[in-house]
Structures are given as C-alpha cells and as structure tokens.
Amino acid sequence: MMGKLKVYADRMSQPSRAVLIFCRFNGIDFEEIKVDISKRHHLSPEFREVNPLQKVPAIVHGSFNLSESHAILVYLASAFPGIADHWYPSDLYRRAKIISVMDWHHSNLRHGAVNYVINTVLGPATGRPLNPKAAAEAEKVLLSSLSKLEDIWLNGDGHFLLGVSQPSIADLSMVCELMQLEVLDEKDRSRILSPYKKVLQWIEDTRTATNPHFEEVHNILYKAKKKFEQQRSRVAETGTEPSNKMGGHSKM
Amino acid sequence: MMGKLKVYADRMSQPSRAVLIFCRFNGIDFEEIKVDISKRHHLSPEFREVNPLQKVPAIVHGSFNLSESHAILVYLASAFPGIADHWYPSDLYRRAKIISVMDWHHSNLRHGAVNYVINTVLGPATGRPLNPKAAAEAEKVLLSSLSKLEDIWLNGDGHFLLGVSQPSIADLSMVCELMQLEVLDEKDRSRILSPYKKVLQWIEDTRTATNPHFEEVHNILYKAKKKFEQQRSRVAETGTEPSNKMGGHSKM
Numbered sequence: 001m002m003g004k005l006k007v008y009a010d011r012m013s014q015p016s017r018a019v020l021i022f023c024r025f026n027g028i029d030f031e032e033i034k035v036d037i038s039k040r041h042h043l044s045p046e047f048r049e050v051n052p053l054q055k056v057p058a059i060v061h062g063s064f065n066l067s068e069s070h071a072i073l074v075y076l077a078s079a080f081p082g083i084a085d086h087w088y089p090s091d092l093y094r095r096a097k098i099i100s101v102m103d104w105h106h107s108n109l110r111h112g113a114v115n116y117v118i119n120t121v122l123g124p125a126t127g128r129p130l131n132p133k134a135a136a137e138a139e140k141v142l143l144s145s146l147s148k149l150e151d152i153w154l155n156g157d158g159h160f161l162l163g164v165s166q167p168s169i170a171d172l173s174m175v176c177e178l179m180q181l182e183v184l185d186e187k188d189r190s191r192i193l194s195p196y197k198k199v200l201q202w203i204e205d206t207r208t209a210t211n212p213h214f215e216e217v218h219n220i221l222y223k224a225k226k227k228f229e230q231q232r233s234r235v236a237e238t239g240t241e242p243s244n245k246m247g248g249h250s251k252m
Numbered sequence: 253m254m255g256k257l258k259v260y261a262d263r264m265s266q267p268s269r270a271v272l273i274f275c276r277f278n279g280i281d282f283e284e285i286k287v288d289i290s291k292r293h294h295l296s297p298e299f300r301e302v303n304p305l306q307k308v309p310a311i312v313h314g315s316f317n318l319s320e321s322h323a324i325l326v327y328l329a330s331a332f333p334g335i336a337d338h339w340y341p342s343d344l345y346r347r348a349k350i351i352s353v354m355d356w357h358h359s360n361l362r363h364g365a366v367n368y369v370i371n372t373v374l375g376p377a378t379g380r381p382l383n384p385k386a387a388a389e390a391e392k393v394l395l396s397s398l399s400k401l402e403d404i405w406l407n408g409d410g411h412f413l414l415g416v417s418q419p420s421i422a423d424l425s426m427v428c429e430l431m432q433l434e435v436l437d438e439k440d441r442s443r444i445l446s447p448y449k450k451v452l453q454w455i456e457d458t459r460t461a462t463n464p465h466f467e468e469v470h471n472i473l474y475k476a477k478k479k480f481e482q483q484r485s486r487v488a489e490t491g492t493e494p495s496n497k498m499g500g501h502s503k504m
Contacts, residue, residue, distance in 0.1 A: 052403075052404045053356070053400065053404065064345055064348075066348055066349070066352055067352055067356075068351070068352040068355035068356055069355075070351065070355045071348055071349075071351040071352035071355050074348065074351055075344070075348040075351075078344055078348075079344055092327070092330055092331055093316055096316075096318055096323055096326065096327040096330075097318070097323075099320070099322065099323040099326055099327075100318055100319055100320040100323035100324075103320035103321075103322045103323050103358070104305070104319075104320055106355070106358030106359055107358055107359070107362070107363070110359070111359070148305065151304075152304045152305065
C-alpha cells in the first residue's frame with residue numbers, strides 16, 4: 001500500500017498546473033496541497049522535508065518523494081494503472097521523441113516564456129523594477145522557440161506534438177507553459193503568439209482534450225489576468241504606477 | 253535491421269562527449285560523424301536533414317533520428333541489448349529519480365556552467381566581448397547548483413548521484429558538463445570547485461568508472477585548456493589581448 005498520492009502545488013506555477021490537470025483527467029485519487037509561493041511557503045521547513053530543492057510541484061507517494069514536473073508526469077503515467085498509452089507511449093521510438101521535446105523545452109520555450117513574463121508583468125507587479133533589456137532577450141528566445149514549435153515539433157498531420165492525434169505529457173507541459181502569457185498586456189500577447197497559427201490551434205486542442213479540468217485548474221490564472229488588466233487601465237487613467245496588488249513574491 | 257548507429261557530435265560540446273563515452277564504454281557499434289561547430293557545420297543543409305534544430309549531439313539509427321543528449325542516452329540504454337541496468341534502472345522509483353535529476357540539470361548546472369564559461373573564456377577567445385555582468389550572474393547559478401549537488405543529489409553513501417554505487421546516464425551527463433570548467437583560468441576553476449569536496453570526488457569516480465573512454469573523449473578539451481593557458485601567459489607577459497586562436501565560433 002502506497003497511501004494516497006499527495007501533490008504539492010501552486011496553481012500559479014505552470015508545471016504545477018500540468019501535474020494537477022494530468023491527475024484529475026486520469027482519475028488519479030490524490031490530495032492537492034497548496035504551497036503558496038507568494039507567501040513563501042515553498043521555503044518553509046515543512047516543505048523542505050518534502051522537497052529539499054524548495055520548488056513546486058513535488059509529490060509524495062507513500063515513502064517516495066519526487067520533484068521536477070516532467071519526472072513526476074513520467075512517474076504518474078507509469079505507476080498508476082489504466083493511464084492511456086498516448087500520454088507516455090510504451091513504444092520505444094515514440095517515447096524517445098517525447099523525451100526529446102521535453103528536454104528541448106527547458107532551455108527554450110520555458111526559458112523564454114518565464115523570463116519574458118517576469119521581466120514585463122510579474123516583476124513590476126511584485127515590486128521589482130521593470131527590466132526591458134532582459135525582457136527583450138527573453139522575447140528573442142521565446143519567439144525562436146515558438147517558431148521551432150510551429151515548423152518542427154508541430155509539423156505533422158495530427159493535432160499534437162510530433163504529429164499524433166492524442167496528447168502526451170509533453171503537450172500538457174508545454175501548453176501550460178504558454179498559458180502564462182495570458183497575464184500579458186493583450187497587445188504583447190497578440191504580437192508574440194498571433195503569427196504562430198499551429199501553436200494557437202494546438203493550445204485550443206489541448207484545452208479541449210483535457211477539459212473541464214484544464215479550465216478549472218487555469219481559473220486562478222484568468223483571475224490574475226483580470227487583476228493585471230485592471231491595474232493597467234488604472235495606470236492609463238491616472239498615470240500612476242500600479243501598487244503591489246498581487247501580494248508578495250508571486251512566481252509563475 | 254536498423255543499420256549502424258550514427259552519432260553526430262562535436263567533442264568540444266559536453267553533451268556530445270557524454271553520448272560518445274556512453275557508446276564506447278558499452279561497446280555499441282557506431283560511427284562518429286564530426287560536426288565542427290567552430291566551422292558552423294551544424295548550420296549546413298546536410299546536418300539540417302539529420303537534426304532540424306541544428307544542434308549536436310544527434311543520432312540516426314536506421315530511419316529513426318533523435319536529438320537532445322538525455323533523450324539519446326535513454327534511447328541507447330533501452331534500444332541496445334546488454335547495457336547494464338545501473339545506467340538507466342528499470343526500477344520505477346530509481347528511474348524516476350534519475351529523470352528528476354536530469355530535468356533539474358537543464359536550468360541549473362548546465363545553465364550556470366555554459367554561461368559562465370562563455371562569458372569568461374570562450375566569448376573573448378572567439379572575438380566576442382567579455383561580459384563580466386553575465387559572468388557574475390552565471391556564477392551565482394553555477395555555485396547554487398554545485399551546492400545543491402553537494403548537499404542534496406550527492407548526499408548518500410555511494411559514489412554517484414542519488415547515493416548509488418554505480419554510475420547512471422545522469423552522472424555521465426552532469427560530469428561531462430562540469431569538465432568544461434577545465435578551460436577556465438586555474439584560479440577561477442579552483443575558486444568555484446574546491447569548496448565542493450563531494451563534487452570533486454564524484455568527477456574522479458565517474459572518470460575512473462568510464463576510463464579509458466572518458467579520458468580519450470576529453471582529450472580535445474585538455475588540448476584546448478593548454479591553448480587557453482598559453483594565451484593567458486602571453487597576455488600576462490606582453491600585456492596584449494589574445495587574438496582568436498581557437499578559430500570561428502566555438503561552442504561548449
């Protein structure tokens with residue numbers, strides 16, 4: 001008996017959302033334990049026992065603990081019975097390709113998206129200064145990653161990465177990453193994403209394939225989006241800088 | 253029949269070295285095809301057919317092609333018969349931990365080490381300006397990663413990551429990453445590495461466990477180290493900046 005799976009997550013973190021959606025969609029019996037990064041709960045002694053790296057998501061399954069969202073998704077797809085094969089195919093070649101795109105993700109799409117959002121919206125919203133130079137560098141990485149997604153990884157007949165017709169853990173991870181762009185100013189978001197028609201369709205297809213869980217888990221992000229929109233329109237009306245309405249150090 | 257494995261690699265790239273050492277140590281019958289990054293061969297139309305992402309290492313095995321060194325190592329450990337289980341354990345929990353440390357690697361050890369070396373030695377040596385601010389930021393990531401290696405990942409009784417007694421593909425990947433610090437000024441290398449006694453021992457243990465292949469594949473790096481040392485002593489004697497002795501755009 002392993003005991004009930006515990007998932008330590010902050011829904012404002014995109015890798016946390018990917019793990020939560022996977023568990024819910026696949027009917028895994030689990031307990032969600034909120035680790036509020038904006039309140040620095042990830043730095044608490046209690047959470048350090050769960051994950052000495054002090055990052056979310058992390059899981060505890062019986063006496064086994066694990067961090068890093070990709071490793072967690074692979075573990076869940078392998079450890080729980082009845083998970084459909086398309087999430088993490090047993091076929092050697094298909095599995096290798098999914099590992100490849102997930103490895104690529106780290107220094108490309110994730111690196112670009114996280115640093116762009118931090119240096120445009122989240123930094124200023126949490127009291128750190130705007131960093132236009134870092135934002136410009138991150139945007140270059142993000143655009144290059146989107147172009148490779150469009151031309152290479154989504155180059156196939158299917159709706160999902162590597163040209164297949166059903167989503168894998170790679171689709172879930174990477175679409176959740178892109179969802180954080182929701183908090184950007186709509187002009188920025190549209191400028192960045194609109195040239196990539198396949199990427200836009202892929203986001204919709206992954207959302208549809210995993211609903212209602214996708215929307216429910218992303219609800220917190222839509223609320224944050226509204227707050228940032230209100231802040232921006234207040235700045236536009238009054239010409240004053242936004243105060244810290246999000247509280248503490250938020251991490252996307 | 254898959255045909256003979258082809259490994260496209262530049263031995264100056266640390267993920268290339270990890271794949272080459274793995275193939276040689278495990279007696280895999282393969283052909284090494286040099287893709288000279290300093291001569292921009294990775295941007296050639298021929299190599300684009302092999303890997304549209306234009307990065308080394310990449311493999312072709314029959315009609316199957318694959319990029320990203322971690323995905324390649326997992327594939328090789330699974331596709332070839334007779335590879336000892338410790339390289340990529342079949343046990344669910346040990347395998348999950350190895351995937352976790354390899355995922356952690358991307359945005360931590362690799363991010364810090366690559367950017368530190370580029371912004372101290374390789375940039376100036378290839379005609380790009382020295383960037384002390386970027387070097388200082390990279391050093392912070394590198395030192396934090398080394399400290400987590402020492403205190404968390406190497407915290408166990410064994411000689412290797414996760415406290416085991418025989419190396420996995422994670423050890424090989426991450427030790428090859430750290431080996432690039434050989435090209436630094438000895439003062440810098442010692443300042444960075446010497447506080448981390450377990451890390452230093454782990455590098456030696458991984459070297460010993462995979463020799464003579466480890467040393468043979470790293471030979472190109474030791475030659476580069478000598479060239480950089482000569483350049484530095486020439487600068488110290490004459491006070492002039494080194495010219496580009498490494499040729500073109502070298503990539504570590």
